[in-house]
Amino acid sequence: MEQHEIIRIPSVGQPRREQLRQQCYNVRIDVFHREQGFPLDTEIDELDETAEHFLLRLLPSLRPIGTIRASRTSNTDYYKLSRLAVLNDYRKLHFGRELVLALHDWVTTDALSRGETSAKVVAHSQIPAIAFYAKFGYTPEGDQFDEDGAPHRKMVVHLPISR
């Protein structure tokens, strides 16, 4: 595995937020729009402003090759994992796994700070990615549904939070 790092995009008002978040968007546009054919105009959505964004980049080049985002809206009791993408040339090298585990680490810390004892994470998985999420304990809930024109399944995991 090439040398790499995963960084969390700085929060609103911090230096370099826009530049680094754009690098996350660029990976997503490459994968979801150019490769998979999802519309460009819905790629950036209402969650992007408040979500936690993570960027995986190679070292020492700082080339961005993967991203994931976590969100929790105020009226929900669960976290949402979304927009997980690794550039095609870098798949099956465990970068996707590292992004999921980085998101789980952040969720665990955030849930702990809220005094919660477990954290539910929900992902809307494309059908070919179901087996990937299952590797991290996610199980399917409910029927297949359409999202952005492609079939998806809700996948859920409960992370234990220990003090």
Ligand SMILES: CC(C)(COP(=O)(O)OP(=O)(O)OC[C@H]1O[C@@H](n2cnc3c(N)ncnc32)[C@H](O)[C@@H]1OP(=O)(O)O)[C@@H](O)C(=O)NCCC(=O)NCCS
């Ligand atoms: C899904 C995706 C992020 C996985 O990233 P990746 O870096 O290739 O995955 P990893 O190498 O970390 O895989 C972790 C494990 O899952 C397995 N795996 C990866 N993709 C899989 C798939 N589609 N189906 C089943 N298993 C898969 C790997 O073999 C590996 O298994 P191991 O731990 O036993 O070796 C990547 O394929 C991708 O970006 N796809 C296009 C975008 C996409 O579909 N995103 C998900 C939207 S719901």
